[in-house]
Amino acid sequence: MRASRLFMPTLKEDPSDAEAASHKLLVRGGFVRQFASGIYIFLPLGWRVIERVNRIIREEMDAIGALELSMPTIHTADVWQQTGRYYDIGGEMFRLKDRSGRDMVLAMTHEEVFTWLASRELRSYRELPQIWYQIQLKFRDETRPKGGVLRVREFLMKDSYSFDADAEGLEVSYAKHIQAYDRIFERTGLRFHRVDSDPGMMGGAQAHEYMAPSPAGEDRVAVCSSCGYAGNIELARSVARAPEGSVSEVLEEVPTPGQRTIRQVSEFLELPASSLIKSLLVVTGEERVLALVRGDQELHQRKLERHLQREVRPAHPEEVEEATGAEIGFIGPLGVDVRIVADESLAPTGPGGARAYVTGANKAHTHLLGVMLGRDVDPEYADLREAQEGDSCVECGSALTVEPTIEVGNIFKLGTKYSVALGATVLDEDGVEIPLVMGSYGIGPARIAAAAVEQSHDEKGIVWPKSIAPFDVHLVQVHATDEEQTRVAAHLYEALGEEGWQVLWDDRDERPGVKFKDAELIGCPVRVTVGRRAAEGVVEVEPRGGDQSRREVSVDELPEVVSELWRLAD
């Protein structure tokens, strides 16, 4: 591709509304433009990146026997009503009516329609397994689009669905997806973790997420570098550190005027936060539940919900006073008539052993010293706390790290929820009608691109992984009007193209500095510069990333040098 013919609107300055590195660079580099909040245009360069990602996805999906097809993005409401999601999902779903007043929705995902198709077309266990996929638009009216292309309202997703006769079959389809996904993310050049993830409130089924570490990420994962255990913070288990300090085992009220937060109480009583217990009242339906975690830990609401099997919300201040007789900041587990759930690290069998802590006294401006769980109050125990950096791995005992990540893919064992709701059944070998056992698997190509930029850029611009760069080689002709340079550049453009490289030939009549800056911003893996020594048959070549420096080579040996640099790249 000649740059003079390419629509490649680069910018010198960061767009004012961009925060994330990938957002700034993808806009500046002429890859994307924002159309509205959370709705993006992919320009030629950006689309080339997406297409390269998609190609990798297709190759690996095809390799596990998945079949590509294309589903509608405008759905009738009825299938969504049959699975109940029409009612369960709130404002996140775009809803509309057709001209005759029929309720329609824009596709947020495609379980319903894939299952609808399966219900019509699959009849026998002999036709199984089936894995169908598409690379198709999804629409979600996010409450808060952010991070450029990272969290948007309309986006491309590769989604696949597996249909099996039984749980064993699902295991196989799921394992195939793990294989394909591992390959896909390796090939895109991302650093990533496959982590245990929350299968949702329905419970039971298994799920994993593919997470690319990045400060721009919205999810956090706990990772053990030693044994490879990795889990989304929403469910990651860990062994808490032992609490510090000690508290007399004699129950004693102490006045703590105005000391409401853990930090205030900790400083006031001169005790470490891990010697305190944080008491949090939540409401679930009509029930009140008091959750206890150690002062140096955080309650994870999803974990509590999973334990209670219900959604919860923090109690309002009036509800706290009604249930405990005290204000927020002074409540505790003793003498309250509600269900009490404590984090397992507080159990007498936990890392602190049977020991005393400080809690609120359920009395204004008063705390209680010497509270022992098991002796003074007997709560149920569950894993309620967020895994923290410095906790130990439950598998091997090594230290866990916690890092922010971008979710680039996920895989779910759905079971029969959708097949039962939509009547997707086949006959088994005994002629008995059985519901299909399904899995659902997603990948966000644009998130892969954005995560790659997040993970691989410098102050000059993007450093694309070689597999998804918009072009392999950026051929910079320093002077567009120099005939010798044009001759050499044209020759190289052709020669490299014949060897299969995707080449961007910058033949624009721009000043050299402009071309160099653009080349660095756009970030193709190898740059070839045709400049002052072109007449002698000498050009320069250098990789965009890595520590290889610029070198001069003869035109004849250039293709070989490009291949060499390519092998060293990433």
Place this chain on the structure above:
RNA sequence: CGGGACGUGGCGCAGCCUGGUAGCGCAUCUGCUUUGGGAGCAGAGGGUCGGAGGUUCGAAUCCUCUCGUCCCGACCA
């Protein structure tokens, strides 16, 4: 949905507090010069200040409403 900020030529910004009908840099167009790191000089075009209403002799500037965008939080099948 709660909190915060911002909306001024294509892009990035100043002007607003202390009202007097708009300015800078980049980009664009023309000419000349220049050509290995986002060129120089000269000239030109382009905005009515997100929108509506109000206050005022007069509003980019003050007030009200509204729309849009971003950030933090909540939310995220």
